[in-house]
Amino acid sequence: MLNVEGLTLAVTDPDTGQETEILRGNSFSLGQGEALGLVGESGSGKSMTLKCILGIEPPGSKVGGSIELGGTDLLAASGEQLRKVRANELALIAQNPHGALNPVLHVERFLIEGMADARGIPKAEAKARAAGLLRQVGITDTERVLRSYPHQLSGGLLQRVVIAGAISGEPRLLLADEPTTALDVTTQAEVVAILDEKRREHGLSMIFVSHDLDLAAAICDRLAVMKDGAILEIGTPEEIRDRPKTDYTRALMAARPLLHPEGRAPVLPNGTETDV
Numbered sequence: 001m002l003n004v005e006g007l008t009l010a011v012t013d014p015d016t017g018q019e020t021e022i023l024r025g026n027s028f029s030l031g032q033g034e035a036l037g038l039v040g041e042s043g044s045g046k047s048m049t050l051k052c053i054l055g056i057e058p059p060g061s062k063v064g065g066s067i068e069l070g071g072t073d074l075l076a077a078s079g080e081q082l083r084k085v086r087a088n089e090l091a092l093i094a095q096n097p098h099g100a101l102n103p104v105l106h107v108e109r110f111l112i113e114g115m116a117d118a119r120g121i122p123k124a125e126a127k128a129r130a131a132g133l134l135r136q137v138g139i140t141d142t143e144r145v146l147r148s149y150p151h152q153l154s155g156g157l158l159q160r161v162v163i164a165g166a167i168s169g170e171p172r173l174l175l176a177d178e179p180t181t182a183l184d185v186t187t188q189a190e191v192v193a194i195l196d197e198k199r200r201e202h203g204l205s206m207i208f209v210s211h212d213l214d215l216a217a218a219i220c221d222r223l224a225v226m227k228d229g230a231i232l233e234i235g236t237p238e239e240i241r242d243r244p245k246t247d248y249t250r251a252l253m254a255a256r257p258l259l260h261p262e263g264r265a266p267v268l269p270n271g272t273e274t275d276v
């Protein structure tokens with residue numbers, strides 16, 4: 001459903017006119033319902049890859065190659081086509097959930113407007129569905145949460161709201177950019193488990209950007225290892241663990257924090273064992 005071929009991104013510094021190559025001709029594809037993890041050190045180009053798919057690369061950027069989503073080449077699409085694809089087919093779950101919601105609107109408005117914009121659901125019906133959406137992501141006191149402003153909720157709760165909003169639009173592709181990095185450690189595992197469960201339930205494809213190799217391995221079908229703007233290799237978590245093709249992947253594996261000193265893989269709250 002997503003096919004990225006030879007994706008390049010170059011950014012020109014407006015002051016010096018100097019051009020920097022950020023992405024170096026990357027190719028990967030993603031099937032319906034499949035999850036791909038983008039892993040690699042800071043600055044390797046993981047977030048920029050997502051930005052190119054969303055069409056929100058920095059001003060002064062030159063994007064090359066092709067990004068085909070469900071038959072539409074996003075780099076060749078008109079503004080109107082792009083707007084439609086973004087509203088109907090893509091949902092972003094970013095690091096900081098506070099950035100996703102308008103701070104002066106209640107959670108209920110966020111959910112209602114998401115459903116009305118993306119799927120054309122009448123507002124009265126969307127309102128009726130909002131509490132059910134929150135229950136789907138494990139929120140029980142739905143009335144309080146619906147009436148809350150974003151600043152009144154914890155980061156973990158708010159990220160659940162963002163996941164509920166993302167699912168409500170029935171997108172085909174979720175783009176998750178370090179969705180739990182800004183949360184405290186105990187909340188991180190819960191939020192990842194919810195994201196993983198909902199994605200599978202709804203059969204959505206996902207690109208999951210993470211510094212955390214173990215976490216990405218636990219919830220993704222394949223991992224793409226990035227360094228300096230290039231994808232070095234793509235493989236299943238087992239392939240990346242047992243048969244890494246590059247010294248960099250080997251080093252990345254060796255640099256992981258020792259999460260399970262007794263040789264036991266950490267377990268997510270949904271029972272999934274991490275397998276790298």
Ligand SMILES: Nc1ncnc2c1ncn2[C@@H]1O[C@H](COP(=O)(O)OP(=O)(O)OP(=O)(O)O)[C@@H](O)[C@H]1O
Nearest residue numbers: 011022040041042043044045046047048049058211
């Ligand atoms: N607005 C921008 N203008 C120019 N270059 C940028 C901009 N934002 C990021 N970069 C550069 O693009 C490169 C890739 O950054 P990117 O944010 O994609 O990395 P990343 O792998 O997601 O890292 P992190 O895990 O730290 O978010 C980096 O060298 C970064 O300095």
